């Protein structure tokens with residue numbers, strides 16, 4: 001889909017009249033190649049439309065702010081998410097409790113975390129996966145496929161599954177690349193080689209095709225791009241167009257809307273998986289707060305965004321060990337920014353100035 005050499009995160013800081021603050025993040029995978037929002041559009045939606053509407057409102061009224069944002073701004077879910085996270089974070093800090101408590105309380109302290117293998121080279125991916133299993137960092141792997149001929153992709157998955165055996169769970173993400181015909185061959189081949197789950201095999205809008213694939217094969221079919229908030233979740237559930245929901249807080253439109261997607265999935269008997277938009281530790285912390293309150297996260301998480309970045313922007317980085325990601329402790333979302341790093345990495349910061357000067 002896209003090769004990412006840098007990631008742009010839009011960070012939000014809301015200052016409240018009692019001196020408290022809340023922080024949030026809006027980040028998208030690969031900008032406009034993935035979805036309708038870009039870092040620039042997120043910033044513009046917040047600065048131009050959302051911020052003026054929220055100034056002067058009661059900071060504790062998160063639901064009221066959400067309803068106002070939904071009324072004044074259509075779509076732009078990632079922009080709304082960034083602001084909403086900062087509102088929850090501020091509320092949690094003022095109350096001295098984690099955001100998970102505001103959603104009824106965490107039922108777990110850590111969750112399984114998958115890793116993505118996307119080199120496309122079987123030997124490279126096998127070596128990387130074996131190292132991850134050896135160091136006990138990951139034993140769930142999601143392969144990004146769909147660019148090559150279906151048979152070649154299935155053979156690639158088969159080689160990796162054979163090398164790892166039962167020590168790891170192998171899943172694939174097609175990112176909508178297959179036609180329905182390709183997907184039929186693909187799903188048949190994938191389940192025969194021991195792949196457990198296929199994510200968004202065909203275009204999100206082909207609900208009938210997704211329903212056919214869901215009912216025709218044993219391999220679990222997961223909806224990702226098809227899920228943009230609770231209304232989509234209801235549509236997908238009603239069409240039996242997925243076995244599993246990849247719930248992403250940003251794609252859902254925030255923590256509250258993601259909790260509604262989760263509720264619809266639970267009510268429909270659909271499996272749940274915590275997805276990522278490749279956010280930094282900040283938004284990952286926010287996601288962990290919500291997902292820690294979910295009774296059963298059947299397929300675990302892929303909340304590994306911070307591990308893909310070459311540097312850390314949190315003063316208290318997200319902790320990964322023993323195949324799991326830990327839920328951050330402390331009030332709010334449990335994340336504190338490293339202000340020096342923010343100054344360095346911001347677009348008008350030292351990193352950009354050094355690059356412009358050829359250093």
Ligand SMILES: [Mg+2]
Pocket residue numbers: 173175199200224225246
């Ligand atoms: Mg996906």
